[in-house]
Amino acid sequence: MKKIVILGATGSIGRSTLKVVAAHSGELAIVGIAAKSNWQNLAEISRKFGVKNVAIFDVAAAREAKNSGSFPEGTRFFCGLDGICEIAQLAEADIVVSAVVGTLGLKPTLAAICAKKDIAVASKEILVLAGRFIMAAARDNGVKILPVDSEHNAIFQCLGGEPAKDVARLILTASGGAFRDWSLEEMRHASPADALKNPNWIMGPKVTVDSSSMANKGLEVIEATWLFGVPEDRIDVVVHPQSIVHSMVKFVDGSVLAQLAPPSMTFPIQNCLFYPQRVLGTVPSLDFSQALSLDFRAPDNEKYKCLRLARACCRAGGGSPAIFNAANEVAVEAFLAGKIPYLEIPEIIEKTLETQAAGIPADLDAVLATDAEARRIASSFVAR
DSSP states (O other): OEEEEEETTTSHHHHHHHHHHHHTTTTEEEEEEEESSOHHHHHHHHHHHTOOEEEESSHHHHHHHHHHOOSOTTOEEEEHHHHHHHHHTOTTOSEEEEOOSSGGGHHHHHHHHHTTOEEEEOOHHHHHHHHHHHHHHHHHHTOOEEEOSHHHHHHHHHHTTOOGGGEEEEEEEEOOOTTTTOOHHHHTTOOHHHHTOOSSOOOOHHHHHHHHHTHHHHHHHHHHHHHHOOOGGGEEEEEOTTOOEEEEEEETTSOEEEEEOOSOTHHHHHHHHHTTOOOOOSSOOOOTTSOOOOOOBOOOTTTOHHHHHHHHHHHHOTTHHHHHHHHHHHHHHHHHTTSSOTTHHHHHHHHHHHHSOOOOOSSHHHHHHHHHHHHHHHHHHHHO
């Protein structure tokens, strides 16, 4: 029985993880769950899966949860950032699914690593902001960092222990998002409702907007450099409208290996939770007796300025990826709130990068300080 803590249990990754656990209840058990404030959903999960360790970041929400009578008798409550760090280190846990959106997941994930828990990492920010510290801590503690993102998990499976010298290129696939078939002129008038119509995936609003701008793919390029030790100039991005091929690896002999599955996050999550074993799938897989088309094309660099900016930040290193990430979050939030037009998102990111110095952070606190300053600068551009 593998025992799991889920950080971000009420989000889309958390819900998919619950689906995998429910399908394999004889082999997987949840021992801890955490969320920012949605204690009502945590109560449902706690009752359904018998979870008695619950962490809630928002102190007022944690107080409501404790007094609600909605949780099983004997439930232990943890609150605030310290509480999430504490639940990430539960002695009985074998693996921590890190799926908290934003910088909130950084310190709890590092705490779990230092407690020698394997990490199934779904939060892009963790490696984008602090890849150097996370990967070093994992090496020092003998901990596995298992990628949950469908693209990185696909590469992880395709590499399959092949020596690094045999890898020529990594190829990340992208759905192209809501504006895959829109012109740049049409995108000037895009509304939040338009941006939230991803053709293939059901995700949270921020990630869905990132998919439409391909900012998410830029973040994934940065993540891949940390996860697989491959430099940015050997990582390609291609638009693949069907979202069936989740990524590919090209080897020095010219062979290309690809990982295929329907667009469901249960596949990469299950791979992480059971690694290195394989068990019966949670949802149906592909049926090759049916007609199937697979199309690929290069992304339009004019439309996807966020991707270009993220790649430049990856090459620059230091605090640049953290600045990109923070400015993007601020700009996306402003767009969803109707404060800026869609094409202002990459402009705010670029202005923030031009304004803020990007030194090399000495520690995690310095990373968070860089993040906070970038948010301040980006917010000032939104206000103008």
